Amino acid sequence: MTQLGEIQQAILTGEPAAVGSLPVPESYRGVTVHADEVGMFEGLESQDKDPRKSLHVDEVPVPALGPGEALVAVMASAINYNTVWTSIFEPIPTFKFLKKYGKLSPLAKRHDLPYHVVGSDLSGVVLRTGAGVHNWKPGDEVVAHCLNVELEGPDGHNDTMLDTEQRIWGFETNFGGLAEIALVKANQLMPKPDHLTWEEAASPGLVNSTAYRQLVSRNGADMKQGDVVLIWGASGGLGSYATQYALNGGAIPVCVVSSPEKAAICRKLGAELIIDRSAEGYKFWKSETEQDPKEWQRFGAKIRELTGGEDPDIVFEHPGRETFGASVYAARKGGTIVTCASTSGYLHQYDNRYLWMNLKRIIGSHFANYRESWEANRLIAKGLIHPTLSKTYPLEETGQAALDVHRNAHQGKVGVLALAPEEGLGVRDEEKRAKHLDAINAFRGA
Structure with missing residues (x-):
């Protein structure tokens, strides 16, 4: 049996503490992109770039362990949009970050x-x-958030997201989680929720923490009870957590989706006010350079029809260029547009009259600090927020998993098994799991 096989066996047989006495292997399998392939998609449109061609599963050396760091045997991981960006080398190749x-x-x-x-x-x-x-020792069962900080300067000591050397692990650093072993800083670690399988526990991390800061935290929209919250992509990896936080926090989510199937998922979560963009046929852009304010108005009217005449207090933005003009228009007077991404394009355009004359605010939100990530994970562990895992792939098929996300052919989160040989393993509290099983499986097979 290989050294990694011995580690895997110790974990699977319920003796994770034994890994401390087992040797760490010299190499492991990891999902990689290669620096000599950054030009492979040159001349292609973003949607035509195929992550299956650029993502490889390679045997790579285990990195040397430094102070304040931890090596983790990875049982499962998940796909985020930053892995899609990495795989298609947009907006820039990540090797520039590493350099x-x-x-x-x-x-x-x-x-x-x-x-x-x-x-x-x-x-x-x-x-x-x-x-x-x-705070951590060999054998501890963990999940990891993706904030990598140095904290040698003063800027990050009020909010670690403001550290001058803040990076996203596995995107702006190497040795990420789509692998059999990962290198993290110890202050990225959090307890694994004991009622979840390995793949379920791996899936919330980035998006759950991002949604928590963006919507709930004082660093984001600071949502309160009764707020009308417009959520773009409400059944997706990020929006599905925003929908849960709005419902849990006494807010009123207005869920924007792109199909009846996605609308059904939002209803399963408990949302009642849903806009199917495809059915309504919204076209916010007349051309590549000109938006259509009449479509903003039609969209705003639909929101008020659903809410009984109220405009959104908060707009949960992440599509970016395609929707941002409509978001600024739709927010109520004095309302907040909080944005964390730009999956449809980074160059946003909006009519500033609707912003300045109506005293609206745009807040930029990026991932979450350790405290916010810990709070978001605590809510998962307590069964108050649930994973939104819909499908899981083996490590060898990570390229296909990334393609699903790239083409929006998925719901919720797409998981990837690493050392876990199959789904369904790693549950330590079956009684708690039984109480939440329907919610845990809400996205399965979607």
Whole structure:
């Protein structure tokens, strides 16, 4: 049996603490992109770029463990849109991030390699910890959030997201979670929710924390009871958590989706006010350069029809260019547009008269700090927020999983198994799981 096989066996037989006495292998399999292939999609439109061609499963060396760090045996991971961006080398190849990070210190130099092990989610078991790590030990079952910070300067000590050396692990750093072993900083670790399988526990990390900060935190929209919250892509990886937070927090979600099937998922979560963009036929752009304010008005009228005449207090934005003009228009006077991404394009255009004359605010929100991530994970562990996993692939088919997300041919989150040989493993509290099984499986098979 290989060294990784021995580690896997110890975990699967319910003896994770035994991994501390087992040797760490010299290499592992990781999903990578290659620096010498960054031009492979040149001349193609974004939608025509195929992650299956650029994402490889390679045997790579285990990185040296530094102070404050941990090596984790990865049981499962998940796909986020940043892995799609990495795989199609947009908006820039991630090797530029790794090169910049590598200049920071001799320790950071490890990340500047001709290959990039990707992935910003994981669930697994701590294998080893570096010097100065006190809160975690080999054998601990964990999930990881994706905030990588140095905190050597003052800027990040009020909100670690403001650290001058803030990066997203597995996107702007190497040795990410789509692999059999991952390297993280110890302050990325959180307890694995004990009622979830490995793949379920791995799936919330990035999107759950992002939605928490964007919608609930004082650093984001600071949602309160009764707020009308317009949620774009409400059944997707990010929007499905925003929908849950709105419902849990006493707000009124207005869920924007693109098919009857996605509308059905939102209803299953408990949402009642739903707009099917495809059925309504909204076309916010007349051409590549001109938007259609009449469509904004028609969209706003539909929202008021559903809410009994109220405009959104908060617009949960992430599509970006395609929807941003409509979002600024639709928010109520004094309302908030909070944005965390731009999956349809980064160059946003909107009519500023609707912003300045109606005293609206645009808030930029990016991932979450450790405290926010911990709170978001705590809600998962308590069964108050649930995973939105719809499908799981083996590590070898990560390219297909990323293609699903790239083409929006998915619901909720798409998972990836690493050392877990099959789905359904890793549950430690069956009684708690039984109470929430319908909610946990809400997106399955969607």
